[in-house]
Amino acid sequence: MKQIAIAVENLTKWYGRPGQGVLAVDHIEFEVYQGEIFGFLGPNGAGKSTTQRMLTTLLEPTEGRITVGGCDLTHDARAVKKQLGLVPEESNIYTELTAWQNLIFAARLYLVPRPEQVARAEELLRLFGLWEKRHVKADNFSKGMRRRLSIAMGIIHRPTLLFLDEPTTGLDAQSVHTIRNLVRQMNAEGTTIFLTTHHIEEANQLCDRVAIINHGRIAAIDTPERLKEAFRQVQSVEVAFEPDQLLATGTLEQLPHVTEVVKAGDKWRLYTTDPSALLPAIVQHAEQSNMRIVNLATLQPSLEDVFLQITGQPLGHEDTGRGDSARRGPAEEVAS
Amino acid sequence: MKKSSWWNTFTDEISLAWTVAAKDMRVYYLTPPMLMFGLMLPFFLFFSFSLKRDIGAEVGMARLLALTTFFTASSAGPVIIPLERRARTYDRLLAAPMSLATLLIGKTLVGAFFGLGVSLVPLVVGLVVLDVSVANPGQLLAALVFSSLAFAAFGLIFASIPTQSVGNIMMPSTLIRWPLLFVSGIFVPLDEMAAWARSLAYLSPLTYAQDLFNHGILGEGSLNPWLDLGLLPLLVVLFLLPAAWLHQRSRVLGY
Numbered sequence: 001m002k003q004i005a006i007a008v009e010n011l012t013k014w015y016g017r018p019g020q021g022v023l024a025v026d027h028i029e030f031e032v033y034q035g036e037i038f039g040f041l042g043p044n045g046a047g048k049s050t051t052q053r054m055l056t057t058l059l060e061p062t063e064g065r066i067t068v069g070g071c072d073l074t075h076d077a078r079a080v081k082k083q084l085g086l087v088p089e090e091s092n093i094y095t096e097l098t099a100w101q102n103l104i105f106a107a108r109l110y111l112v113p114r115p116e117q118v119a120r121a122e123e124l125l126r127l128f129g130l131w132e133k134r135h136v137k138a139d140n141f142s143k144g145m146r147r148r149l150s151i152a153m154g155i156i157h158r159p160t161l162l163f164l165d166e167p168t169t170g171l172d173a174q175s176v177h178t179i180r181n182l183v184r185q186m187n188a189e190g191t192t193i194f195l196t197t198h199h200i201e202e203a204n205q206l207c208d209r210v211a212i213i214n215h216g217r218i219a220a221i222d223t224p225e226r227l228k229e230a231f232r233q234v235q236s237v238e239v240a241f242e243p244d245q246l247l248a249t250g251t252l253e254q255l256p257h258v259t260e261v262v263k264a265g266d267k268w269r270l271y272t273t274d275p276s277a278l279l280p281a282i283v284q285h286a287e288q289s290n291m292r293i294v295n296l297a298t299l300q301p302s303l304e305d306v307f308l309q310i311t312g313q314p315l316g317h318e319d320t321g322r323g324d325s326a327r328r329g330p331a332e333e334v335a336s
Numbered sequence: 337m338k339k340s341s342w343w344n345t346f347t348d349e350i351s352l353a354w355t356v357a358a359k360d361m362r363v364y365y366l367t368p369p370m371l372m373f374g375l376m377l378p379f380f381l382f383f384s385f386s387l388k389r390d391i392g393a394e395v396g397m398a399r400l401l402a403l404t405t406f407f408t409a410s411s412a413g414p415v416i417i418p419l420e421r422r423a424r425t426y427d428r429l430l431a432a433p434m435s436l437a438t439l440l441i442g443k444t445l446v447g448a449f450f451g452l453g454v455s456l457v458p459l460v461v462g463l464v465v466l467d468v469s470v471a472n473p474g475q476l477l478a479a480l481v482f483s484s485l486a487f488a489a490f491g492l493i494f495a496s497i498p499t500q501s502v503g504n505i506m507m508p509s510t511l512i513r514w515p516l517l518f519v520s521g522i523f524v525p526l527d528e529m530a531a532w533a534r535s536l537a538y539l540s541p542l543t544y545a546q547d548l549f550n551h552g553i554l555g556e557g558s559l560n561p562w563l564d565l566g567l568l569p570l571l572v573v574l575f576l577l578p579a580a581w582l583h584q585r586s587r588v589l590g591y
Contacts (some may be wrong), residue, residue, distance in 0.1 A: 015590070053590065056431050060588045078345075081433035092424035096363045108355045109432040111348055153428075 005161055005192040006032040011064035013050050024050040026216035037193040039207035043311050047216040048196050056086050056163055085159030089166040091150035095139040099130050099149050110157035124152040144175040165196045200304040214311045227306045234301035235275050240267040241291040255281045352434040356442030369415045369502050378407040397462040398553045399522055401455055402546040405483040409451030410491035413443050414505040422500040447488025471555030479548035482568035489575035496582030498591035521546045526558035541571050
């Protein structure tokens, strides 16, 4: 039986007076199991940050109960806090201090024994490629370096439960790769990870389960694959023509079984309830229009498709990697 | 076993309060708002109200020390906490395994050390350059320590205002602190005040600090020095209690 790392019951947050102010989180309930990477997705203003702030003791709930590792957050906050690591979206480092001073301060804040502080700080600075810059003030660091330092500060005390808020937002590919590998490694070593992200593909790649919050309520919670299975009707066919004479989407929308047409770079994505019936219609349409099909593929619903179906709105500021997250059906690429 | 657990928690909290204070001293003491509100303001005020007035060096020293501890110590919290909220580093402290009381005690120490440190400048100048004599060094030391602690805790009440802007805190803080200057026996001695003004003076924490500085340097004051010595430490607790309540309230609002 899976052990529970976080149990959330009836969690509610009103900003302002209950019933009169703004209801940010509306009686949500979920569990996070020990040793899993749990993704928490939602559009801007859905209640993601508010929920995470309540789970990390930064914000008091209006109502409800949070248990972390069996300890009640309200009554045993100190014991809970010792288990937690927190890496917020904004790199909250002290820019007036050096990387070394920041890490030693974080170690002291979590009462890491003195001899271990130095060894652990060195280990993390080397791991994150900051060892050579350890005596440089963080004010002179790039965004990626600040992010890496912030993560190092969040894990210096070896937390059993790590909260990561948009850990790779705005970082270069190398930093993203390093951080994702670290997340996987920490998880493999037993750390439970609560990942809040806009980046659906990141959640798809990293998370054992995801919860989607919308308008303050949990709209769905399951493994990425089961969520996609539940939204099987959101299938699509991706096609590229040469020459592309489709100046308007209207032509493709008239094809049978097409529910929506989206231009994706030099390709067209046709959402459909029946890809097998649509494929011959596309080929016929290309022949009639004297166009050559250079690429044709059926796509299974991506986690982002699921997200959009549930929330009914696009994601926030992030590039969601739509093309990457769509799953190609096996051996269904056709080039004529 | 139970006592040991209690003792460990206590020593952990003391260690954490000091960790917070030491970090703040390193990070914030030389920031422009701290220098502006904590260092320049008391000296500016002193010279504005004292130049070309016929006061002795000892009287001037007692005034300046009271002004300095008051403005300097009470500026630390209102400057540092909104800056930390804005940089989101305050979240790091709130998420750490310590109580809010410990965090506030750490912040009180930051203000108190700032008040003490800045006060040493006029004190040394007075003793060495102006040859000021100190009537009761013990009382002067007590005045410096307890005033700095009390005023640092006083500043934390303002720092509880849920904002990320130093200016938003300094406005109400100034509105309260400046009038206190005129009813606390600094520019008008307590004995020369009208009865109604003296009634107000007894409500001001600055009155007891000024009186204890007078006892320490001049060897005489308007009140019993034991009253000052008893009240100033008590004020530390009396200011920390509402500060803790207000900071807790700010957390409910998400600050």
